[in-house]
Amino acid sequence: MAQEDDQQADLSAGGARPVLYSFRRCPYAMRARMAIAASGQRCELREVVLRDKPAELLAASPKGTVPVLVDVDGTVIDQSLDIMLWALRRNDPEGWLQAEGATLDEMLALVAECDGEFKRHLDGYKYPERHPDADTAAHRAQGGLFLMRLDARLQDSAGLCGGRIALADIAIAPFVRQFAQVDAAWFEAQPWPRLQVWLAAQLDAPLFARVMEKYPPWRTGGRGVEFPPA
Numbered sequence: 001m002a003q004e005d006d007q008q009a010d011l012s013a014g015g016a017r018p019v020l021y022s023f024r025r026c027p028y029a030m031r032a033r034m035a036i037a038a039s040g041q042r043c044e045l046r047e048v049v050l051r052d053k054p055a056e057l058l059a060a061s062p063k064g065t066v067p068v069l070v071d072v073d074g075t076v077i078d079q080s081l082d083i084m085l086w087a088l089r090r091n092d093p094e095g096w097l098q099a100e101g102a103t104l105d106e107m108l109a110l111v112a113e114c115d116g117e118f119k120r121h122l123d124g125y126k127y128p129e130r131h132p133d134a135d136t137a138a139h140r141a142q143g144g145l146f147l148m149r150l151d152a153r154l155q156d157s158a159g160l161c162g163g164r165i166a167l168a169d170i171a172i173a174p175f176v177r178q179f180a181q182v183d184a185a186w187f188e189a190q191p192w193p194r195l196q197v198w199l200a201a202q203l204d205a206p207l208f209a210r211v212m213e214k215y216p217p218w219r220t221g222g223r224g225v226e227f228p229p230a
Contacts, residue, residue: 020032024214031171032080033227047215048218095164097166099159101157125182173198
């Protein structure tokens, strides 16, 4: 409670800041928080309970998904990649927008593959109760084809687009994490050694731990917490 009170005091003293509606376990929100934290931008984070979405979130973005960023001038950004670019174009100390082996457009194209076909198979594999007619094994196999390609990209480099971590790695890792968690033993048994090492490194990074801190749900009339945490 003392830590939360200190954060509230810091937030009040800092004046108006962008508001970030987030949900801790959402992979889209994870990638947005990673970019904001890496950039050093300061926000008021409002943790959302997805089954009880606050009216303020729905007013800002009627689609009702997270993350949603409301800038101090009222501008609403409700796509996770756009939030990443919003933060990193202000400050990119890690050079995530400039991969050694790919242009930004090429990185975004790889992320689009993750968010499109791979995400569809991830959902069919992870949430069979939501897709009763889906073939779970087929979705796992099809998703595995994308992961096999990622493993091949890591053959001679530490990142998906070159010798260091860049935007594509940060944007894709939360979804690979979800896939791996469905059946961790199966994932570890696959012939993707480079991908497994890459994922472990992403999850062990201090920045990832920093953006995965737990916060109480935000309620209308209250204040969010300072993000990233000090």
